[in-house]
Amino acid sequence: xxxxxxxxxxxxxxxxxxxxxxxxxxxxxxxxxxxxxxxxxxxxxxxxxxxxxxxxxxxxxxxxxxxxxxxxxxxxxxxxxxxxxxxxxxxxxxxxxxxxxxxxxxxxxxxxxxxxxxxxxxxxxxxxxxxxxxxxxxxxxxxxxxxxxxxxxxxxxxxxxxxxxxxxxxxxxxxxxxxxxxxxxxxxxxxxxxxxxxxxxxxxxxxxxxx
Amino acid sequence: xxxxxxxxxxxxxxxxxxxxxxxxxxxxxxxxxxxxxxxxxxxxxxxxxxxxxxxxxxxxxxxxxxxxxxxxxxxxxxxxxxxxxxxxxxxxxxxxxxxxxxxxxxxxxxxxxxxxxxxxxxxxxxxxxxxxxxxxxxxxxxxxxxxxxxxxxxxxxxxxxxxxxxxxxxxxxxxxxxxxxxxxxxxxxxxxxxxxxxxxxxxxxxxxxxx
DNA sequence: TAAAATTCGTTATTATCTGATAAAATTAGT
DNA sequence: ACTAATTTTATCAGATAATAACGAATTTTA
Numbered sequence: 001x002x003x004x005x006x007x008x009x010x011x012x013x014x015x016x017x018x019x020x021x022x023x024x025x026x027x028x029x030x031x032x033x034x035x036x037x038x039x040x041x042x043x044x045x046x047x048x049x050x051x052x053x054x055x056x057x058x059x060x061x062x063x064x065x066x067x068x069x070x071x072x073x074x075x076x077x078x079x080x081x082x083x084x085x086x087x088x089x090x091x092x093x094x095x096x097x098x099x100x101x102x103x104x105x106x107x108x109x110x111x112x113x114x115x116x117x118x119x120x121x122x123x124x125x126x127x128x129x130x131x132x133x134x135x136x137x138x139x140x141x142x143x144x145x146x147x148x149x150x151x152x153x154x155x156x157x158x159x160x161x162x163x164x165x166x167x168x169x170x171x172x173x174x175x176x177x178x179x180x181x182x183x184x185x186x187x188x189x190x191x192x193x194x195x196x197x198x199x200x201x202x203x204x205x206x207x208x209x210x211x
Numbered sequence: 212x213x214x215x216x217x218x219x220x221x222x223x224x225x226x227x228x229x230x231x232x233x234x235x236x237x238x239x240x241x242x243x244x245x246x247x248x249x250x251x252x253x254x255x256x257x258x259x260x261x262x263x264x265x266x267x268x269x270x271x272x273x274x275x276x277x278x279x280x281x282x283x284x285x286x287x288x289x290x291x292x293x294x295x296x297x298x299x300x301x302x303x304x305x306x307x308x309x310x311x312x313x314x315x316x317x318x319x320x321x322x323x324x325x326x327x328x329x330x331x332x333x334x335x336x337x338x339x340x341x342x343x344x345x346x347x348x349x350x351x352x353x354x355x356x357x358x359x360x361x362x363x364x365x366x367x368x369x370x371x372x373x374x375x376x377x378x379x380x381x382x383x384x385x386x387x388x389x390x391x392x393x394x395x396x397x398x399x400x401x402x403x404x405x406x407x408x409x410x411x412x413x414x415x416x417x418x419x420x421x422x
Numbered sequence: 423t424a425a426a427a428t429t430c431g432t433t434a435t436t437a438t439c440t441g442a443t444a445a446a447a448t449t450a451g452t
Numbered sequence: 453a454c455t456a457a458t459t460t461t462a463t464c465a466g467a468t469a470a471t472a473a474c475g476a477a478t479t480t481t482a
Binding site for chain 2: 012013015016017019020042043078079080081083085094095097098099101102104105108109110148149172173175179181189191193194195196197198199200201202203204205206207
Binding site for chain 2: 457458459460461462
């Protein structure tokens with residue numbers, strides 16, 4: 001039986017990967033899978049898979065394994081992917097436009113409904129049917145539209161200014177591409193994507209192997 | 212005294228953040244800092260800072276703390292940021308172009324020297340002085356140019372095809388934006404940036420707080 | 423139908439990571 | 453020069469996470 005105790009971040013970070021592999025299995029018409037079989041595909045221990053999944057419920061069956069479709073749907077629910085979300089991008093530069101242009105987020109239920117920038121040359125530009133608006137209108141937009149997640153794709157100083165506006169107007173999640181740590185209340189989630197940091201990890205590893 | 216034992220990934224992941232904070236201190240003209248002071252700024256424990264840094268050497272001084280500039284330079288060296296790297300981007304779509312356009316990587320020594328795509332409409336396009344080349348030329352390019360890091364910004368099936376070409380031609384690091392796990396030899400580093408995964412973590416957290 | 427093989431859920435063990443503390447070294451004030 | 457305050461280094465204890473082991477339930481096979 002599973003308990004309701006706190007789930008660690010490490011487990012949560014693994015869920016999307018399980019979800020992806022299960023999706024691939026579904027695509028290949030595989031209807032059942034054992035933790036052992038899955039562990040070989042994913043290069044993790046079977047024990048970890050069983051323990052991770054067991055945190056959320058007893059989805060498997062002894063002697064059988066896991067029903068792929070059932071497990072896929074369960075993880076989808078756990079991750080909140082059975083719902084859809086409205087996102088606004090702040091920063092209409094290269095990255096902001098690239099994110100808006102990438103169609104796969106929409107397929108998963110993450111819908112970009114607006115982009116904001118302060119650069120007059122960008123304002124009015126149309127990205128995938130979404131017009132870039134003046135960032136001065138952001139607060140008003142948040143008050144009149146339901147926005148779940150704010151995407152910060154702008155220089156760090158600006159990101160620090162914009163974050164409170166998002167937080168104070170009901171945004172519950174921030175996807176932060178700016179190279180700065182944001183200080184927000186506990187009930188707001190910040191997910192950092194510090195691209196420079198991950199590049200640095202590569203350079204560390206490259207050199208470490210050589211030495 | 213510090214030992215040469217294996218450094219854990221958890222520590223490495225924290226280094227870029229230390230580096231960033233030290234850079235900010237330098238910019239503000241702060242020349243010395245204690246682990247205690249830094250811990251308050253970074254919202255981590257002083258103990259962790261000291262232990263992390265101590266893995267690489269004794270950079271601090273009892274009664275004084277750490278010399279900001281010295282520590283900054285040390286971490287720079289540890290991360291391999293005192294060298295520069297040549298990168299090629301495979302995938303000239305929105306993301307590939309956005310990465311190439313973002314100037315800050317170059318400042319850190321990460322130089323994009325080529326972009327490849329198989330789409331004839333993109334080939335020949337000029338991004339920040341770098342022409343998009345036909346991906347068919349990739350292998351030849353790798354043989355005649357020194358490339359440290361390959362950036363995969365293309366659909367997952369294509370990424371799986373391209374990865375071996377990079378590996379077999381001396382590329383030591385792969386920055387993988389494709390939503391797939393790559394199978395490469397141990398001496399090649401893969402750093403995954405699975406954007407969808409991090410979005411899913413936000414949706415999980417948003418819902419968790421509500422329930 | 424019954425025995426053998428699977429495979430999960432759970433408990434136990436091991437490993438790792440984090441936080442706290444004592445000892446040593448340095449600085450700063452008097 | 454001497455003392456008090458500071459702060460690192462090194463060590464140790466506690467917490468957390470990952471792996472392994474095992475009993476119970478189910479399926480498969482003969």
